[in-house]
Protein backbone atom coordinates (compact mmCIF):
# COMPACT_ATOMS: atom_id res chain seq x y z
CA UNK A 1 0.00 0.00 0.00
CA UNK A 2 1.27 3.47 -0.83
CA UNK A 3 2.38 5.87 1.88
CA UNK A 4 1.58 8.77 -0.37
CA UNK A 5 -1.34 11.00 0.61
CA UNK A 6 -3.65 10.77 -2.40
CA UNK A 7 -6.47 13.26 -2.99
CA UNK A 8 -8.99 10.66 -1.88
CA UNK A 9 -7.25 10.01 1.40
CA UNK A 10 -6.56 13.71 2.01
CA UNK A 11 -10.32 14.30 1.76
CA UNK A 12 -10.75 11.96 4.72
CA UNK A 13 -8.17 13.79 6.86
CA UNK A 14 -9.60 16.16 9.52
CA UNK A 15 -8.59 19.57 8.18
CA UNK A 16 -8.68 23.16 9.39
CA UNK A 17 -9.36 26.16 7.16
CA UNK A 18 -8.65 29.72 8.32
CA UNK A 19 -8.84 31.72 5.09
CA UNK A 20 -11.87 31.17 2.87
CA UNK A 21 -14.16 33.86 1.43
CA UNK A 22 -17.89 33.19 1.53
CA UNK A 23 -18.39 35.17 -1.68
CA UNK A 24 -15.56 33.23 -3.34
CA UNK A 25 -16.97 29.79 -2.64
CA UNK A 26 -20.43 29.60 -4.19
CA UNK A 27 -21.45 26.53 -6.17
CA UNK A 28 -21.70 27.58 -9.85
CA UNK A 29 -25.26 26.22 -10.04
CA UNK A 30 -26.23 28.32 -7.02
CA UNK A 31 -24.91 31.48 -8.68
CA UNK A 32 -27.07 30.73 -11.73
CA UNK A 33 -30.19 29.96 -9.68
CA UNK A 34 -29.82 32.96 -7.37
CA UNK A 35 -29.30 35.23 -10.39
CA UNK A 36 -32.53 33.93 -11.92
CA UNK A 37 -34.46 34.41 -8.69
CA UNK A 38 -33.16 37.93 -8.14
CA UNK A 39 -33.43 39.02 -11.77
CA UNK A 40 -29.66 39.62 -11.88
CA UNK A 41 -29.00 39.81 -15.60
CA UNK A 42 -25.26 40.53 -15.71
CA UNK A 43 -23.84 36.98 -15.42
CA UNK A 44 -21.27 36.33 -18.15
CA UNK A 45 -22.60 32.73 -18.56
CA UNK A 46 -25.89 31.17 -17.50
CA UNK A 47 -25.00 27.48 -17.68
CA UNK A 48 -23.23 26.23 -14.49
CA UNK A 49 -20.24 24.48 -16.16
CA UNK A 50 -19.61 27.40 -18.49
CA UNK A 51 -19.91 29.81 -15.56
CA UNK A 52 -17.43 27.76 -13.50
CA UNK A 53 -14.96 27.95 -16.42
CA UNK A 54 -15.54 31.68 -16.71
CA UNK A 55 -14.77 32.32 -13.01
CA UNK A 56 -11.62 30.22 -13.09
CA UNK A 57 -10.24 31.78 -16.25
CA UNK A 58 -11.23 35.38 -15.45
CA UNK A 59 -9.56 35.00 -12.04
CA UNK A 60 -6.44 33.58 -13.69
CA UNK A 61 -5.45 37.10 -14.56
CA UNK A 62 -2.05 37.63 -12.97
CA UNK A 63 -3.40 40.70 -11.19
CA UNK A 64 -5.22 40.98 -7.85
CA UNK A 65 -7.31 43.89 -9.14
CA UNK A 66 -8.67 41.88 -12.08
CA UNK A 67 -9.11 38.80 -9.88
CA UNK A 68 -11.28 40.89 -7.57
CA UNK A 69 -13.52 42.04 -10.45
CA UNK A 70 -15.01 38.54 -10.61
CA UNK A 71 -16.61 39.09 -7.20
CA UNK A 72 -19.08 41.57 -8.72
CA UNK A 73 -21.15 38.58 -9.83
CA UNK A 74 -21.06 36.57 -6.61
CA UNK A 75 -21.72 39.61 -4.44
CA UNK A 76 -24.38 40.66 -6.96
CA UNK A 77 -26.49 37.57 -6.25
CA UNK A 78 -25.99 37.67 -2.45
CA UNK A 79 -28.29 40.57 -1.59
CA UNK A 80 -31.19 38.96 0.29
CA UNK A 81 -31.52 37.00 3.51
CA UNK A 82 -32.53 33.89 1.55
CA UNK A 83 -29.52 34.09 -0.77
CA UNK A 84 -27.04 34.69 2.07
CA UNK A 85 -28.53 31.87 4.11
CA UNK A 86 -28.36 29.42 1.19
CA UNK A 87 -24.78 30.33 0.28
CA UNK A 88 -23.61 30.03 3.91
CA UNK A 89 -25.41 26.70 4.43
CA UNK A 90 -23.94 25.24 1.25
CA UNK A 91 -20.52 26.54 2.22
CA UNK A 92 -20.64 24.70 5.57
CA UNK A 93 -21.85 21.53 3.84
CA UNK A 94 -19.20 21.67 1.10
CA UNK A 95 -16.41 22.20 3.62
CA UNK A 96 -17.70 19.36 5.80
CA UNK A 97 -17.87 17.07 2.76
CA UNK A 98 -14.25 17.95 2.05
CA UNK A 99 -13.30 16.78 5.55
CA UNK A 100 -12.87 20.22 7.11
CA UNK A 101 -13.61 19.99 10.86
CA UNK A 102 -13.05 23.64 11.75
CA UNK A 103 -13.34 26.67 9.46
CA UNK A 104 -13.30 30.44 9.73
CA UNK A 105 -15.15 31.83 6.72
CA UNK A 106 -15.00 35.55 5.94
CA UNK A 107 -17.10 38.02 4.00
CA UNK A 108 -17.71 41.77 3.91
CA UNK A 109 -21.18 42.66 5.29
CA UNK A 110 -20.98 46.16 3.78
CA UNK A 111 -21.17 44.59 0.28
CA UNK A 112 -24.55 42.96 0.90
CA UNK A 113 -26.80 45.95 1.61
CA UNK A 114 -28.12 46.62 -1.91
CA UNK A 115 -31.31 44.61 -1.37
CA UNK A 116 -32.27 46.68 1.67
CA UNK A 117 -30.82 44.52 4.48
CA UNK A 118 -29.02 46.19 7.38
CA UNK A 119 -25.57 45.10 8.58
CA UNK A 120 -26.99 43.12 11.51
CA UNK A 121 -29.48 41.31 9.28
CA UNK A 122 -26.71 40.38 6.86
CA UNK A 123 -24.56 38.91 9.62
CA UNK A 124 -27.51 37.08 11.15
CA UNK A 125 -28.46 35.50 7.80
CA UNK A 126 -24.92 34.17 7.32
CA UNK A 127 -24.68 32.85 10.87
CA UNK A 128 -28.06 31.13 10.49
CA UNK A 129 -26.85 29.63 7.22
CA UNK A 130 -23.69 28.22 8.79
CA UNK A 131 -25.75 26.67 11.56
CA UNK A 132 -28.16 25.13 9.08
CA UNK A 133 -25.33 23.78 6.90
CA UNK A 134 -23.51 22.31 9.90
CA UNK A 135 -26.77 20.69 11.01
CA UNK A 136 -27.32 19.12 7.58
CA UNK A 137 -23.73 17.89 7.51
CA UNK A 138 -24.11 16.38 10.99
CA UNK A 139 -27.14 14.44 9.76
CA UNK A 140 -24.87 12.86 7.19
CA UNK A 141 -22.30 12.02 9.87
CA UNK A 142 -19.99 14.96 9.20
CA UNK A 143 -19.11 17.14 12.15
CA UNK A 144 -17.93 20.69 11.32
CA UNK A 145 -17.63 23.85 13.33
CA UNK A 146 -17.80 27.08 11.29
CA UNK A 147 -16.93 30.50 12.65
CA UNK A 148 -17.22 33.75 10.80
CA UNK A 149 -14.76 36.60 10.23
CA UNK A 150 -16.19 39.98 9.30
CA UNK A 151 -14.19 41.74 6.62
CA UNK A 152 -14.05 45.47 5.95
CA UNK A 153 -13.07 46.55 2.45
CA UNK A 154 -9.77 48.42 2.57
CA UNK A 155 -10.69 50.98 -0.12
CA UNK A 156 -13.88 51.92 1.79
CA UNK A 157 -14.33 53.76 5.07
CA UNK A 158 -16.54 51.49 7.16
CA UNK A 159 -13.91 49.50 9.03
CA UNK A 160 -14.68 50.93 12.48
CA UNK A 161 -18.37 50.15 12.04
CA UNK A 162 -17.59 46.58 10.89
CA UNK A 163 -15.17 46.11 13.78
CA UNK A 164 -17.95 47.12 16.18
CA UNK A 165 -20.27 44.66 14.44
CA UNK A 166 -17.70 41.88 14.91
CA UNK A 167 -17.48 42.61 18.63
CA UNK A 168 -21.26 42.75 18.93
CA UNK A 169 -21.59 39.27 17.43
CA UNK A 170 -18.59 37.67 19.07
CA UNK A 171 -20.67 35.45 21.29
CA UNK A 172 -22.99 34.48 18.41
CA UNK A 173 -20.52 32.97 15.94
CA UNK A 174 -18.25 35.80 14.78
CA UNK A 175 -14.67 34.83 15.61
CA UNK A 176 -12.84 37.90 14.36
CA UNK A 177 -12.22 40.66 11.85
CA UNK A 178 -10.22 41.19 8.64
CA UNK A 179 -9.58 43.73 5.91
CA UNK A 180 -9.47 42.72 2.22
CA UNK A 181 -9.56 44.20 -1.27
CA UNK A 182 -6.88 45.75 -3.47
CA UNK A 183 -3.72 46.08 -1.38
CA UNK A 184 -1.59 48.53 -3.36
CA UNK A 185 -2.51 52.10 -2.43
CA UNK A 186 -4.63 50.99 0.53
CA UNK A 187 -2.30 50.47 3.50
CA UNK A 188 -3.74 48.85 6.63
CA UNK A 189 -2.87 51.93 8.73
CA UNK A 190 -5.83 53.71 7.06
CA UNK A 191 -7.94 51.53 9.36
CA UNK A 192 -5.98 52.07 12.56
CA UNK A 193 -9.05 53.30 14.37
CA UNK A 194 -10.78 49.92 13.81
CA UNK A 195 -7.74 47.93 14.91
CA UNK A 196 -7.20 50.03 18.02
CA UNK A 197 -10.83 49.54 18.94
CA UNK A 198 -10.52 45.76 18.50
CA UNK A 199 -7.39 45.60 20.62
CA UNK A 200 -9.09 47.52 23.41
CA UNK A 201 -11.91 44.98 23.19
CA UNK A 202 -9.47 42.03 23.37
CA UNK A 203 -10.80 40.93 19.96
CA UNK A 204 -8.95 39.00 17.26
CA UNK A 205 -8.11 40.09 13.74
CA UNK A 206 -6.16 39.12 10.68
CA UNK A 207 -5.11 41.42 7.85
CA UNK A 208 -4.63 40.61 4.14
CA UNK A 209 -1.02 41.74 3.79
CA UNK A 210 2.01 40.86 1.71
CA UNK A 211 -0.01 39.47 -1.20
CA UNK A 212 0.04 42.06 -4.00
CA UNK A 213 2.28 44.44 -2.06
CA UNK A 214 5.47 43.76 -0.18
CA UNK A 215 7.15 44.07 3.18
CA UNK A 216 5.88 47.55 4.17
CA UNK A 217 2.34 46.18 4.16
CA UNK A 218 3.31 43.26 6.42
CA UNK A 219 5.25 45.57 8.70
CA UNK A 220 2.30 47.96 9.07
CA UNK A 221 -0.15 45.11 9.63
CA UNK A 222 1.94 43.74 12.49
CA UNK A 223 3.70 46.70 14.06
CA UNK A 224 1.18 49.50 13.58
CA UNK A 225 -2.08 47.59 13.53
CA UNK A 226 -1.27 44.61 15.76
CA UNK A 227 -2.64 41.82 13.54
CA UNK A 228 -2.83 38.35 15.14
CA UNK A 229 -2.35 36.65 11.76
CA UNK A 230 -1.39 37.56 8.19
CA UNK A 231 -3.71 36.87 5.27
CA UNK A 232 -1.24 35.44 2.72
CA UNK A 233 1.94 37.14 4.02
CA UNK A 234 3.73 35.42 1.16
CA UNK A 235 6.00 38.42 0.43
CA UNK A 236 7.77 37.83 3.75
CA UNK A 237 10.24 35.89 1.56
CA UNK A 238 11.52 39.27 0.34
CA UNK A 239 13.17 39.54 3.76
CA UNK A 240 14.92 36.17 3.51
CA UNK A 241 18.18 35.69 1.60
CA UNK A 242 20.26 32.62 0.85
CA UNK A 243 23.63 32.82 2.59
CA UNK A 244 26.90 31.49 1.18
CA UNK A 245 27.03 28.36 3.39
CA UNK A 246 23.76 27.02 1.95
CA UNK A 247 21.49 28.33 4.72
CA UNK A 248 19.27 31.38 4.84
CA UNK A 249 19.58 34.75 6.50
CA UNK A 250 16.39 36.28 7.89
CA UNK A 251 15.95 40.05 8.04
CA UNK A 252 14.48 41.69 11.12
CA UNK A 253 10.87 41.50 9.98
CA UNK A 254 11.07 37.87 8.84
CA UNK A 255 12.79 36.98 12.13
CA UNK A 256 10.05 38.72 14.06
CA UNK A 257 7.33 36.85 12.16
CA UNK A 258 9.01 33.50 12.78
CA UNK A 259 10.07 34.17 16.39
CA UNK A 260 6.61 35.37 17.40
CA UNK A 261 4.99 32.44 15.59
CA UNK A 262 2.79 34.79 13.53
CA UNK A 263 0.46 32.53 11.52
CA UNK A 264 0.69 32.86 7.74
CA UNK A 265 -2.60 32.07 6.01
CA UNK A 266 -1.08 30.84 2.76
CA UNK A 267 -3.28 30.29 -0.30
CA UNK A 268 -1.09 28.72 -2.98
CA UNK A 269 -3.50 28.48 -5.95
CA UNK A 270 -4.88 31.96 -5.37
CA UNK A 271 -1.34 33.36 -5.35
CA UNK A 272 -0.61 31.75 -8.70
CA UNK A 273 -3.82 33.23 -10.13
CA UNK A 274 -3.05 36.78 -8.96
CA UNK A 275 0.62 36.58 -9.91
CA UNK A 276 1.89 36.66 -6.30
CA UNK A 277 3.72 33.38 -7.05
CA UNK A 278 4.84 32.01 -10.43
CA UNK A 279 3.65 28.44 -9.83
CA UNK A 280 2.81 26.04 -7.01
CA UNK A 281 6.25 24.43 -7.30
CA UNK A 282 7.92 27.83 -6.95
CA UNK A 283 5.59 29.04 -4.21
CA UNK A 284 7.45 30.39 -1.14
CA UNK A 285 5.47 27.99 1.05
CA UNK A 286 8.17 25.38 0.31
CA UNK A 287 10.90 27.55 1.85
CA UNK A 288 8.75 28.92 4.65
CA UNK A 289 7.75 25.43 5.71
CA UNK A 290 11.40 24.31 5.71
CA UNK A 291 12.33 27.32 7.83
CA UNK A 292 9.47 26.42 10.17
CA UNK A 293 7.44 29.60 9.97
CA UNK A 294 3.93 29.04 11.29
CA UNK A 295 2.52 28.17 7.86
CA UNK A 296 -1.12 27.21 7.31
CA UNK A 297 -2.72 26.09 4.02
CA UNK A 298 -5.92 27.66 2.76
CA UNK A 299 -8.25 27.95 -0.23
CA UNK A 300 -8.94 31.72 -0.39
CA UNK A 301 -11.64 31.34 -3.06
CA UNK A 302 -12.82 27.87 -4.00
CA UNK A 303 -14.93 29.06 -6.94
CA UNK A 304 -12.32 31.28 -8.58
CA UNK A 305 -9.52 28.82 -7.79
CA UNK A 306 -11.61 25.77 -8.71
CA UNK A 307 -10.20 24.23 -5.60
CA UNK A 308 -10.86 22.80 -2.14
CA UNK A 309 -8.63 22.46 0.90
CA UNK A 310 -7.97 18.82 -0.02
CA UNK A 311 -6.95 19.87 -3.52
CA UNK A 312 -4.62 22.56 -2.18
CA UNK A 313 -2.95 19.88 -0.06
CA UNK A 314 -2.79 17.46 -3.00
CA UNK A 315 -1.16 20.14 -5.18
CA UNK A 316 1.46 20.72 -2.47
CA UNK A 317 2.05 16.99 -2.12
CA UNK A 318 2.84 16.69 -5.80
CA UNK A 319 4.98 19.86 -5.89
CA UNK A 320 6.97 19.31 -2.68
CA UNK A 321 6.56 15.61 -1.88
CA UNK A 322 4.87 16.30 1.45
CA UNK A 323 3.88 13.31 3.55
CA UNK A 324 1.24 12.79 6.24
CA UNK A 325 3.48 14.35 8.89
CA UNK A 326 3.75 17.54 6.85
CA UNK A 327 -0.01 17.69 6.31
CA UNK A 328 -0.65 17.12 10.00
CA UNK A 329 1.89 19.83 10.83
CA UNK A 330 0.05 22.37 8.62
CA UNK A 331 -3.24 21.32 10.19
CA UNK A 332 -2.06 21.58 13.79
CA UNK A 333 -0.51 24.96 12.94
CA UNK A 334 -3.89 26.12 11.67
CA UNK A 335 -5.76 24.83 14.70
CA UNK A 336 -3.27 26.50 17.05
CA UNK A 337 -3.83 29.77 15.16
CA UNK A 338 -7.64 29.73 15.16
CA UNK A 339 -9.59 32.53 16.81
CA UNK A 340 -11.05 30.11 19.33
CA UNK A 341 -10.39 29.74 23.05
CA UNK A 342 -7.25 27.75 23.87
CA UNK A 343 -9.05 24.83 25.51
CA UNK A 344 -11.32 24.40 22.48
CA UNK A 345 -8.34 24.44 20.10
CA UNK A 346 -6.62 21.83 22.20
CA UNK A 347 -9.75 19.67 22.29
CA UNK A 348 -9.92 19.69 18.48
CA UNK A 349 -6.21 18.89 18.13
CA UNK A 350 -6.32 15.99 20.57
CA UNK A 351 -9.86 14.81 19.94
CA UNK A 352 -10.09 15.02 16.14
CA UNK A 353 -6.92 16.00 14.30
CA UNK A 354 -4.37 13.68 15.88
CA UNK A 355 -6.63 10.59 15.94
CA UNK A 356 -7.81 11.27 12.36
CA UNK A 357 -4.28 11.57 10.97
CA UNK A 358 -3.10 8.57 13.00
CA UNK A 359 -5.81 6.48 11.37
CA UNK A 360 -4.79 7.59 7.88
CA UNK A 361 -1.10 6.99 8.55
CA UNK A 362 -1.99 3.58 9.89
CA UNK A 363 -4.10 2.81 6.80
CA UNK A 364 -1.23 3.99 4.60
CA UNK A 365 1.07 1.54 6.34
CA UNK A 366 3.15 4.29 7.91
CA UNK A 367 4.38 4.55 11.45
CA UNK A 368 1.88 6.05 13.84
CA UNK A 369 3.44 8.85 15.83
Ligand SMILES: O=c1[nH]cnc2c1ncn2[C@H]1C[C@H](O)[C@@H](CO)O1
Pocket residue numbers: 021022023024064068071075106107108111151180181182208211270300301
Ligand atom coordinates in the same frame (compact mmCIF):
# COMPACT_ATOMS: atom_id res chain seq x y z
O1 LIG B 1 -7.00 37.22 -1.87
C1 LIG B 1 -7.68 38.24 -1.70
N1 LIG B 1 -7.06 39.42 -1.45
C2 LIG B 1 -7.76 40.56 -1.21
N2 LIG B 1 -9.08 40.60 -1.22
C3 LIG B 1 -9.75 39.45 -1.50
C4 LIG B 1 -9.10 38.26 -1.74
N3 LIG B 1 -10.02 37.30 -1.99
C5 LIG B 1 -11.22 37.91 -1.91
N4 LIG B 1 -11.05 39.21 -1.61
C6 LIG B 1 -12.09 40.22 -1.44
C7 LIG B 1 -13.22 40.09 -2.42
C8 LIG B 1 -14.41 39.81 -1.60
O2 LIG B 1 -15.57 40.44 -2.12
C9 LIG B 1 -14.05 40.37 -0.25
C10 LIG B 1 -14.83 39.82 0.94
O3 LIG B 1 -14.85 38.43 0.98
O4 LIG B 1 -12.67 40.06 -0.15
Ligand SMILES: [Zn+2]
Pocket residue numbers: 019021180208231300
Ligand atom coordinates in the same frame (compact mmCIF):
# COMPACT_ATOMS: atom_id res chain seq x y z
ZN1 LIG C 1 -8.33 36.32 0.87
